[in-house]
Amino acid sequence: MKPPPFHYARPSDVAEAVRLLASDEDAKALAGGQSLLPMMNFRLARPSVLVDIGRLPELAELRREDDVLVIGAGVRQRTAETSQLVRETCPLLGQALRHVGHHQIRSRGTVGGSLAHADPAAELCAAATALDAEVVVTGINGRRTIPAAELFVAPYETSLSADEVLTEVRVPIRDARCGFAEISPRSGDFAIAGVAAVLSDEVRLVGFGIGGTVQRLPEAEAALDGTALEAERIDTAAQLAADSTAPPDDLHADPATRRAALRAAVQRALKQVANA
Template identity: 45%
Template sequence: MYPSSFDYARAATVAEAISMLSSDEDAKVLAGGHSLIPLMKLRLASPSMLVDIGRISDLSYVRKDGDQIAIGALTRHRDLETSELLAREVPVLTRVAGQIGDPSVRHAGTIGGSTAHGDGAADLPAALLALGATMVVQGPSGSRTIPAAEFFKGFLETALAPDEILTEIRVPTGFSKYAFQKFNRRAQDWAIVGVVAVRSDRTNVSFINMGATPLRATAVEERLAAGASVEEAAAVADEGTSPSADINASVDYRRHLARVLVQRALSELG
């Protein structure tokens, strides 16, 4: 299926992109295109205008900022995968980015595009949720920050206003251990279920494809904080989740996978 007709404009700066978005309430931002274009082809999204920010080079970087790593929204998955700084400071992001799709996807897709899309089946948003990342967004009224825990609102819905752009993602350092478990049919496929676990002085666990948004495994975290064993914590992994059935898995199978993958991830953490 072909997308509905739309206008196209390329922004040279963030300010110009915000101005374009403010002038058309049905406009959408285009970054790498791997999230938005498929929806447009299915006519699940029909923007009146695409505002292409893909060549704003100022939004592509990975750098240390105190006890955080700042990542520009247009940083490609491949750049995350190969970043020496991330490999030292937040290695879970290099691992997760390296498992997204295939090389063509990783060379085009961006962390900002994946995050702003807000798909509960995507890998990076779940990793950012587990890490307690902070999103930096800009709009006509200036800049503001949104914690990852408050950013994902519903199915393909985030806290971004229509005239705002996600410009940076700030990730805390200090998570010395991590585990990433992803169950899929083929290496390049979306996860049927995935689990990201990170540990510093606490253990955070999040789910991929166990609900309309990325989800923290709150029941698991609470059990671990109370001194439960890996097996005891994993037994309640699917509590508070809302998986759906599709051609790949039933609801019960996804719940089973959640418990199995959480146990594997926690065992890997040690």
């Protein structure tokens, strides 16, 4: 399969990338290309210009700033997955990354690209929301910060403006127990359902693959708030999570199957938390 015709631009910095995006409403930023290019091949996306930001050095930094893990949007997923800094400061992110596609995809795909793509079944979107992360974006009017919980608005749609580039992800470093689980037909396939779980001063459960965006599971969170993670409590929370969702009915799974998968994923993730 071939993509529709397009022009290609390789800016030298973020400022030039922003100008290129602002000059053509049909232009699209290209990072790792692991999601965008297949969509173009299937004619689901038809950008007039691909603005390649995948090799900009200013987007490739991975560092700690006091109590914040800062991940440049262009950091490869495999780089973050194998980073000692990520393992020490944000283990949930490493857990989530191991479920993203296959090794080859993670070697090309970027952290920022996955978030900007906003796939409802994306592991990184769920992890960023559960970790209360923020993204920094740069546009023609300057920089602004968006909480991850406000970034994803619909399937493959974010609150970024057309001229904005996601430049970095900022994850608070906190003492927390975490767990991550997904149910998929095969390793590397898109999840039928999954969950990212974080227990610190509050409980945060974020499901994915169960609707148009990743979503908090407040009923299940309330069942766990201030309680020990005993088996009965875990089962109750898992059932509440499943009962509170309205998954889609598509060729991959019907709603009942997705609810069952979510229930199992919540149980697995919370057992990881309990054993942490």
